Amino acid sequence: xxxxxxxxxxxxxxxxxxxxxxxxxxxxxxxxxxxxxxxxxxxxxxxxxxxxxxxxxxxxxxxxxxxxxxxxxxxxxxxxxxxxxxxxxxxxxxxxxxxxxxxxxxxxxxxxxxxxxxxxxxxxxxxxxxxxxxxxxxxxxxxxxxxxxxxxxxxxxxxxxxxxxxxxxxxxxxxxxxx
Amino acid sequence: xxxxxxxxxxxxxxxxxxxxxxxxxxxxxxxxxxxxxxxxxxxxxxxxxxxxxxxxxxxxxxxxxxxxxxxxxxxxxxxxxxxxxxxxxxxxxxxxxxxxxxxxxxxxxxxxxxxxxxxxxxxxxxxxxxxxxxxxxxxxxxxxxxxxxxxxxxxxxxxxxxxxxxxxxxxxxxxxxx
Numbered sequence: 001x002x003x004x005x006x007x008x009x010x011x012x013x014x015x016x017x018x019x020x021x022x023x024x025x026x027x028x029x030x031x032x033x034x035x036x037x038x039x040x041x042x043x044x045x046x047x048x049x050x051x052x053x054x055x056x057x058x059x060x061x062x063x064x065x066x067x068x069x070x071x072x073x074x075x076x077x078x079x080x081x082x083x084x085x086x087x088x089x090x091x092x093x094x095x096x097x098x099x100x101x102x103x104x105x106x107x108x109x110x111x112x113x114x115x116x117x118x119x120x121x122x123x124x125x126x127x128x129x130x131x132x133x134x135x136x137x138x139x140x141x142x143x144x145x146x147x148x149x150x151x152x153x154x155x156x157x158x159x160x161x162x163x164x165x166x167x168x169x170x171x172x173x174x175x176x177x178x179x
Numbered sequence: 180x181x182x183x184x185x186x187x188x189x190x191x192x193x194x195x196x197x198x199x200x201x202x203x204x205x206x207x208x209x210x211x212x213x214x215x216x217x218x219x220x221x222x223x224x225x226x227x228x229x230x231x232x233x234x235x236x237x238x239x240x241x242x243x244x245x246x247x248x249x250x251x252x253x254x255x256x257x258x259x260x261x262x263x264x265x266x267x268x269x270x271x272x273x274x275x276x277x278x279x280x281x282x283x284x285x286x287x288x289x290x291x292x293x294x295x296x297x298x299x300x301x302x303x304x305x306x307x308x309x310x311x312x313x314x315x316x317x318x319x320x321x322x323x324x325x326x327x328x329x330x331x332x333x334x335x336x337x338x339x340x341x342x343x344x345x346x347x348x349x350x351x352x353x354x355x356x357x
Contacts, residue, residue, distance in 0.1 A: 053213060164220030170213070173211050177208070
C-alpha cells in the first residue's frame with residue numbers, strides 16, 4: 001500500500017515537474033517575444049516648462065526677478081501615481097551662473113549664480129549651483145504641478161562693466177514618475 | 180542534475196518576465212529645458228537711408244526723393260521718449276551739395292538741399308541749419324518717420340559747373356530720455 005502511494009507521489013511530482021518546465025518554457029518564449037514591445041513604452045510622459053525667461057536688460061546693480069512661472073507634468077500611464085520634479089543647470093563648470101552666449105565660459109560669467117524658488121523650495125530663493133528638488137515624489141502626480149516657480153539674478157556693479165552681450169544658462173527640469 | 184539546471188534557468192526566465200515590466204515602467208523620467216537670459220549693455224539704434232540718389236542733374240528743376248524711413252529703438256527700459264534731428268555736419272557750405280561731398284564752397288550747388296517729413300510736415304526746409312524731425316515723443320516707437328524727403332533745386336547755372344558727383348552727408352541724431 002505504502003509502496004503504491006510512494007510510486008503515485010513520484011509520478012505526480014514527475015508530472016508537476018513537466019508542467020512546470022512547460023510553463024517556464026512558455027514564459028521564456030514570452031520574454032523573447034514581448035521584450036521589444038516593452039522597450040517601446042506605449043505611454044507618454046510630459047513636462048511643460050517655460051521656453052525662455054528674459055531678465056533685464058541688466059543696467060543697474062540690483063536683483064532682476066521673474067516669478068509665477070508654471071511647470072506641469074502629466075502621463076496617461078495608469079500605473080504611475082506619483083511624480084517628482086528637479087531643476088538643474090547641466091553645465092559642468094560655472095554651474096548655476098549665467099555666462100555670455102550661454103556657453104561654459106568661466107571668464108565671462110556673472111558674479112552671482114541664478115537663484116530659483118517655488119514648489120517645495122518655497123518662497124526663499126536657492127542658488128542653482130546644485131540640482132534643486134522642486135517637488136519630492138507627490139501623490140497624485142497632478143499635485144507635482146508648480147505655479148510659483150521663480151528665478152532671480154542679482155547683478156553686481158562689476159557685472160555692468162563686463163563684456164556687452166546676452167548672458168544665459170539652460171535650466172533642465174526633470175519629472176520622474178513612479179507607481 | 181541536468182533537469183535541475185534547466186528548471187533553475189527557466190525559473191529565472193519566469194522571474195525576469197514578471198519583473199521586467201515593473202522595471203520599465205519605473206524608469207520613465209521626462210525632461211524639458213528653459214533658457215534664462217539677460218543682456219548687459221543697453222543698445223540704442225537708429226536706422227536711416229544709407230544713400231539717396233537724385234538726378235542725374237540734366238535740367239533746371241527740383242529733384243526729389245520722398246517716403247524715406249527713419250526708425251529708432253532701444254532696449255533700455257528707463258528711456259521713454261525720443262527726438263530726432265537731421266543735420267549737415269559740414270562747417271562751411273552747410274546744407275549745400277558739394278563736389279565729392281567735401282566742404283568745398285567753390286564747387287557747391289546754388290541752392291541748399293531741403294528736407295521735409297516728420298514734424299516738419301510736407302513743406303521743405305533748407306538744411307543750412309539743423310532740423311528737428313521729431314520733438315521728444317512718447318512712446319519711443321512714435322518717433323519713427325516714414326515720410327522723410329529731400330529735394331534739390333537745380334539752376335541753369337549748376338548745369339555748367341564742374342562735372343562730378345555733388346553730395347553731402349546728413350547726420351540723423353536720436354536723443355532718448357527717461
